[in-house]
Amino acid sequence: MRKTSWALCAAAAGAAVAVLAVPTITTDRSHGDTAITSISVNDGRPVLLGPQKATTFPLVVEARDDSGIRAVDPVGVWGPNYGVLRVGPMRCTPSSATASVCRGTVTVDPVKKQIFNDEAGTWFVDLQVKANDGDRYVAKTAGGFSLKRAAKLSGSGVPAKAAKGQRITVQGWLARSFWTDNRFHGYADGVAYLQFRPAGSHRWKTVAKAVSSASGTVRATIPVTGPGDFQWYSAGDKWTGDAVSQEMAVALR
Incomplete structure (x- = not known):
């Protein structure tokens, strides 16, 4: 066990372990109308x-x-x-x-x-x-x-211009914080959604779903339907926060 249990005062976990003072909850029981x-x-x-x-x-x-x-x-x-x-x-x-x-x-x-x-x-x-x-x-x-654990997402692979119907491969990197070494590392088996917002619209639509690789990479190949913006989005889970990538614009040529 890495941390002491609740105690009324600082408790020693052994001569070689530093004393750790932590908040305490007593074994008292509720009574009255509080x-x-x-x-x-x-x-x-x-x-x-x-x-x-x-x-x-x-x-x-x-x-x-x-x-x-x-x-x-x-x-x-x-x-x-x-x-x-x-x-x-x-x-x-x-x-x-x-x-x-x-x-x-x-x-x-x-x-x-x-x-x-x-x-x-x-x-x-x-x-x-x-x-x-x-x-x-x-x-x-x-x-x-x-x-x-806070997460972050990055994206790449969207060309500045593409023909309508052209298939493009959009990549991303899903990472989450590691409190062990105080760095971000790729998050394996996380779910990310590739979203598209047509030019002039305020609404994002999911166009592909991807599960991250062991290194945190996500990838999806989709056709360009018109000008607008792409982004990756991950809703997170019980242990990991949500994340969204930067917006990646595409125009028609």
């Missing part, structure tokens, strides 16, 4: 993490109790394969006599090895909400969100 009315991570959008740049995203918890909310603490987020990330201090602002909105942020830096490739996927918020009268709400899965 409740969460809503929870949002990154405004409901997936967190797309590249190979090098640190990303900070918001966590917002709305809670209520007949005595009012005192704090959201402890709090943390956890994911697959013992993934654990810190949540900054939650600052609670009363919205009424019984309810509060509590806000904090989570920062993850792949360069500092705070996350690994196999920890992409569905993550959860683990927290304790404390009320002024001593009531509390405790949940290990108070809210879920997606933390994905």
